[in-house]
Structures are given as structure tokens and as C-alpha cells.
Amino acid sequence: VNRLQTENGLSLNEYHLLEEIGKGSYGVVRICHSESDHHNYAMKIMSKKRIIRKAGLMKPADRGKKDALEGLKREIAILKKVDHPNVVKLHEVLDDPSDDNLYLVFELIEKGPVMEVPTDNPLSESDARKYFRDIHSGIEYLHFHRIVHRDIKPSNLLLCDDGHIKIADFGVADIFEGEDALLSKTAGSPAFMAPEALQVVSAATRDKYSGKATDVWAMGITLYCFVFGKIPFNHNNRISLYELIKTSELEFPEDCQISPGLEDLLNRMLIKDPSNRITIPDMKVHKWLTK
Numbered sequence: 246v247n248r249l250q251t252e253n254g255l256s257l258n259e260y261h262l263l264e265e266i267g268k269g270s271y272g273v274v275r276i277c278h279s280e281s282d283h284h285n286y287a288m289k290i291m292s293k294k295r296i297i298r299k300a301g302l303m304k305p306a307d308r309g310k311k312d313a314l315e316g317l318k319r320e321i322a323i324l325k326k327v328d329h330p331n332v333v334k335l336h337e338v339l340d341d342p343s344d345d346n347l348y349l350v351f352e353l354i355e356k357g358p359v360m361e362v363p364t365d366n367p368l369s370e371s372d373a374r375k376y377f378r379d380i381h382s383g384i385e386y387l388h389f390h391r392i393v394h395r396d397i398k399p400s401n402l403l404l405c406d407d408g409h410i411k412i413a414d415f416g417v418a419d420i421f422e423g424e425d426a427l428l429s430k431t432a433g434s435p436a437f438m439a440p441e442a443l444q445v446v447s448a449a450t451r452d453k454y455s456g457k458a459t460d461v462w463a464m465g466i467t468l469y470c471f472v473f474g475k476i477p478f479n480h481n482n483r484i485s486l487y488e489l490i491k492t493s494e495l496e497f498p499e500d501c502q503i504s505p506g507l508e509d510l511l512n513r514m515l516i517k518d519p520s521n522r523i524t525i526p527d528m529k530v531h532k533w534l535t536k
């Protein structure tokens with residue numbers, strides 16, 4: 246990777262870095278312009294040291310099993326493998342051993358995250374349905390290819406100029422063997438975590454739970470955010486948030502009427518017991534999605 250710092254900014258190989266458009270625990274995302282094809286891309290910049298340090302904070306068991314850079318290599322392997330209209334496309338990886346940063350160059354999804362949460366301007370039911378169909382199609386594809394995303398939420402759902410959604414951020418995704426991922430440690434964003442992932446278990450009887458069903462739960466929380474502009478279970482204290490997710494009834498705001506079909510779908514996606522929760526195949530024939 247040849248870095249060039251000039252008075253009009255930083256260039257990496259043929260990419261000229263422009264403004265920051267995303268930020269998270271992973272690092273930052275900046276728009277970059279390619280001098281070779283004159284297209285703009287989204288460049289995700291991650292510090293290898295920080296990733297290793299973050300892993301260092303993990304429980305020894307996890308650190309042994311998945312060393313951090315292994316996790317990064319897994320994310321890149323997943324990104325190189327996936328090819329679907331509703332999944333973000335990796336264009337190039339720039340990894341310079343002498344540079345602490347790792348650069349993932351993605352196609353630029355022009356409009357960015359589909360919505361901010363909380364918001365006073367939630368989506369209409371028809372927009373929510375249009376976007377949810379894309380999410381369902383992307384997740385169906387990932388599950389078919391034995392990938393669970395594990396961090397579905399509005400900020401990871403990017404909106405293209407053509408009005409379609411692409412799923413991004415495979416930072417905590419997992420590839421599984423066989424029929425379903427059998428997960429034990431939690432991942433993703435607290436407010437979108439499924440109840441079964443929050444069971445307090447002793448180290449000995451660590452119950453494993455289905456990865457596919459946790460993606461369905463997070464899709465349910467996301468759809469709730471789409472139409473109500475806020476998350477259904479909320480608390481500033483994380484332990485209290487977990488109790489709410491595990492025990493409190495799903496409630497719909499009085500002032501925001503939704504159709505019976507949507508209410509039914511939300512109720513089925515947010516069933517606390519994963520064995521009773523609606524599945525990705527069942528959703529395909531749900532009346533709200535086939536309208």
C-alpha cells in the first residue's frame with residue numbers, strides 16, 4: 246500500500262480519501278475516490294492493534310478459540326464469498342504489514358443507513374414493507390449459505406439510490422456447519438439481542454441457541470423501529486434492558502396505528518421462545534409480506 250500524504254489529503258494506492266461517513270466500535274468509514282475508475286467507494290478503516298487489544302479483553306476461552314485477526318480473516322472470507330443484491334459488496338482489501346490499519350473498500354451505498362433510531366419520522370408501512378422484503382431476501386441468502394449475521398439493526402442496513410437495501414457489517418457474523426449455528430456467546434447490539442442469548446447460565450451448562458432464530462428476532466426489533474421510530478425494550482442500565490427483553494410483553498404505541506397483518510408479523514418475530522418464533526421460510530408466505 247503506498248500512502249501519500251499531500252496538502253489536499255491522504256491517498257492510499259489509487260484511492261483518495263474524503264470525508265468520514267460512518268463510525269463505530271470497528272473504526273471509521275470514509276468516502277474515497279478511485280483515480281483509476283473515477284468511482285467513489287466506502288472505505289472501512291480498522292486498526293489491527295485495536296482489534297487485537299479488544300480481543301485481549303475477551304474471556305480467555307474466547308481469546309483462545311478465535312484470535313482477533315482470525316475473526317477479521319473470517320469476516321473478509323465471508324465478504325469475498327457473498328454475492329447478492331441485498332448484501333454489501335467488498336471491492337478490495339488493502340493490508341500493508343507495515344501499516345497498523347486494514348482498509349476494506351466497499352461499493353458506496355449512496356444514501357447510507359436507512360434510518361436513525363430513535364426518530365420522530367418513522368417509515369410508512371409501505372416503505373417498511375419494501376425495505377423488509379430486501380432484508381428478508383438478504384438474510385434468506387445468508388442463512389442458505391450457512392452464515393448468521395448476528396448484528397441486524399437499522400444502522401447496518403444501507404439504502405441505495407434505487408430504493409433498495411443492502412445488509413452491511415459482517416464484523417460479528419458466523420459461518421456454521423449443518424442446519425443451524427449453535428451459538429454460546431452473545432454478539433451484536435444489546436437492544437437487538439434475543440432473549441435466549443441473554444439466559445444467565447453457569448459456565449458448565451452453557452446452553453447453545455440457534456443463530457438463525459436470533460437473526461429473526463433482530464429483524465423483528467428492526468421492523469418495530471421502522472414503523473414506530475424506537476426500540477420496543479429500552480433501559481439505560483444493561484442488566485435491566487436484558488430483564489425487559491427476557492420478560493416484558495411487547496407493546497405497540499397507542500398513537501401509531503399499524504395494520505393487523507404487521508402487528509401479527511411483529512408478534513410472531515418477537516416471540517421469546519425461539520422454538521415458537523416464526524422462521525425465515527414461514528415469513529415468505531406471511532400475509533403482510535405477500536400483499
Ligand SMILES: COc1ccc(C(=O)/C=C\Nc2cc(OC)c(C(=O)O)cc2Cl)cc1
Nearest residue numbers: 266267274287351354355356357413414415
Ligand atoms: C450519507 O451517506 C452515507 C453513505 C454510506 C455510508 C456507509 O457506507 C456507512 C457504513 N458502511 C459500511 C460499514 C460496514 O461495517 C460497519 C461494512 C462492513 O464491514 O460490511 C460495510 C460498509 Cl459499506 C454512510 C453514509
